[in-house]
Amino acid sequence: MKKKRTTIKDIATVLNISPAAVSKALHDDSRISTKTKDAVKRVAKELNYQPNHLASALRKGKSNLVGVIVPRTSSNFFSSVIQNIEEVLNKEGYNIIITQSNESFKKECRNIDTLLFTQVDGIIASMANETVDLSYYEKIKSKGIPLVLFDRGENDLNVDYIGINDYDSSFMIVEHLISKGCKRIAHIGGFRHTRIFNNRIRGYIDAIHAHNLPHEDALLVESSLTLEDGRLKMQELLALENPPDAVYIAGDYAALGALQLLKEQGISVPNDICLVGFGNEPFTSLVTPTITSINQHSAQIGQLAAETFLKRVKMDTVKQTLNKIILDAELIERDSSQKK
Amino acid sequence: MKKKRTTIKDIATVLNISPAAVSKALHDDSRISTKTKDAVKRVAKELNYQPNHLASALRKGKSNLVGVIVPRTSSNFFSSVIQNIEEVLNKEGYNIIITQSNESFKKECRNIDTLLFTQVDGIIASMANETVDLSYYEKIKSKGIPLVLFDRGENDLNVDYIGINDYDSSFMIVEHLISKGCKRIAHIGGFRHTRIFNNRIRGYIDAIHAHNLPHEDALLVESSLTLEDGRLKMQELLALENPPDAVYIAGDYAALGALQLLKEQGISVPNDICLVGFGNEPFTSLVTPTITSINQHSAQIGQLAAETFLKRVKMDTVKQTLNKIILDAELIERDSSQKK
DNA sequence: TATATTTGCTTAAACGTTTAAGCAAAAGTA
């Protein structure tokens, strides 16, 4: 009892021409007369013809689908990147399949398999925190489809990458804190094995050295950067016999956790301790005090990632090369670092 | 120079059997000997065979893709629903395509077209705020594929729906505020044309009447429930000559906006005004004071939506029927309504 | 032993589209 879809063949039958002519008419082939084209389009509309995407994808060898992998969609950064990827790709006739890894390496592998299985024409991804083994990403490359990374990337893969200048951002943050009179600046960073977090750590250390401030091991801690871990690591810093007067935290969620803890302990931010986050999540401007943070240009990153993908599919050499686009980040000064 | 994928035919050639036998062997058909099956699977692995999903989808008339439409992925509620939909469907061999409407009717229509074009086997959706015209949703139904709505649904479509009991939730909130001694309870609700928001408004009004409290038109305002609009509508309520001593806001983001404004104006929450939100977004437990809210059971809604879809595809009658699953919501009491 | 059933495969068509190749008719050129 299921309704049959109208196919190209149905249109051909009505007009008494070949299916091939119909297909060409619908694609505005120059070898089809205007008269026939008009007739085909009219009948197509009448019969409510909807092209079968699977058939054309199979025949043409491309699905016009692009896979997107992000650690999670709930962060504003990622959802904004996705939205911008979508806008750019939709215009070119691509649709996107969004998957989340939830920062899990295993889930990320499953996602990659899923996307490859679905015959996507390319993958745009930001890697999970856990990911160290790159073999699944090599699998994508070996398929000969473009792979574009953003934010959480990896040089060793030799593919396109779009991100911000993490090293400079860190430097900027530390100098900002110094300009506010801070003398003992701690850093709650991400895991060193992730390139971006390592860069932030390097930026922090170099800035500290450049300004002849004390660089103590105890002032630099690694964290998963979840809200809970932010609290925990803050507590550790407070427990030091000589606690910091400023803390720069490599993720806004962790910064929020740290801020909560400080407030609970009756420590004034920014007067006792200045605090800076990273990512410019919307809540940074909503909490009290508002949190100074780094704007990562999510919209631009999304657009560039999509455009980079498009560039790659258009040049149909299989070979990928390392190609990094690094944007300058922007410090958004808010109350949490405005020591009076 | 592109690598050729291995196909079923390649395996057949190696083993000198027919492609049909290979296909059956891979699907564990009972009419294929164990010996052949083993051989096929061995060669498949050796040649790194990856089934061409497009071909099988075309042949079988189903894509094993399910489309998901949400207003936005950045809200924790929706991203949690999506994650749970994904988990359930992945187990059954389905993959999902996530699209966001950004609360825009036009974008939602485009998303629907996109999904239908991609030949999804079904759509699970939560409607945009703007959506009143249901013709695009009728289009999905007319394709004969299952449509499952959640949270933002519409009875008139006569399809499956999963949501919480909005009316009862409102009632519960009002009674909670009354129990805390509040006497003038205002409601910043969503747009009435959206069924769930209308139900919340009805629950509010009925609860007010049931307890013989004053129901003034000025105490009930409609809002887009964005953070900004929450501020705005709160300001309106404060401007009344007789302002409320409690406000129940139908969305957490708007509640956050309202809370910000109250703090800026030096009005103590909960002592001067009690405040209750809706949705139990993570930040409700992070801000000061923490915000009393309603837990919408996002995980369960996601699972149920996916299971409902699966049930529908399994019973292959085209006819859909109105089938509502309503979960009881849960009030999470926090500081913003604990008047001392 | 003769017949029926089961096993294990093969053949061929189908899903709906695209496209290379081909061909007759019309139009252009010398």
Place this chain on the structure above:
DNA sequence: TACTTTTGCTTAAACGTTTAAGCAAATATA
């Protein structure tokens, strides 16, 4: 007029799978 080119289509194969139908050999049943 005789040739070439262009126009406007058709034919047929292809994309990689699945599956209905069929068939010979092996096995079971009477």
